[in-house]
Amino acid sequence: MFELSELPMPLHAPRFAIFACLLALAACGQAPDPLTDELPNMGDFRLGHAVLVADNMQQVPPSRSATPEEWTAILGAEIDRRFAPYEGERLYHLGIAIEGYALAPPGIPLVVNPRSVLVLxxxxxxxxxxxxxxxxxxxxxxxxxxxxxxxxxxxxxARTRDEQMQVLARNAARQIQRYLRENPEWFAIDPEAPPFRAARAASDAAFSVETLPPPVAGAAN
Structure with missing residues (x-):
């Protein structure tokens, strides 16, 4: 079994030469709260360690600033929030490198409207x-x-820096899950299996995105 100290770090991706150009693109909306969203079946998946690193993270202007510690704290919280409910028979570990980000600063509506983005x-x-x-x-x-x-x-x-980070981190956790489910053989996922958990009303959740604490500088996952 892996020890945390022995778990290999993620391979760092090449720098994105066209990263800044992507900030002008639109994409899907905010991911639902996993506490109320329907959770898909993940077979025998159970999360062991989620190792997050941001040592080589790049900020792509125009952007508000955020520290590596803030990013690993808020993304780690959203990874736990999405994957902690799964209690499969086998342990799997995630290595996640935060490669770059942009947090949109205030612009001119309908003229200069920068986008926020995160690369993992x-x-x-x-x-x-x-x-x-x-x-x-x-x-x-x-x-x-x-x-x-x-x-x-x-x-x-419309959003503060912390709100932008919250939305990006939640969207990131959902996209990571989507990637895992694109490889069902890793986790013995039965494509005919029902969802792990049906969608719930927001009132049934322990807390909502608005009541989540903001990122804490210096915190680690």
């Missing part, structure tokens, strides 16, 4: 086998997405 590299390990399951790190590009508040005035005016 993800590796997956099977604890029992002691092997990495993906041959190359999976690069995941995460957009903040738009909402009724941000569609016209922009994210930089």
């Amino acid at each position: 590299s993800v590796n997956v390990w099977d604890d029992a086998l002691g092997v990495k399951l993906n041959t190359e790190a999976e690069q995941i590009l995460v957009f903040e997405g738009s909402s009724r508040q941000t569609a016209f005035i922009g994210s930089g005016l």
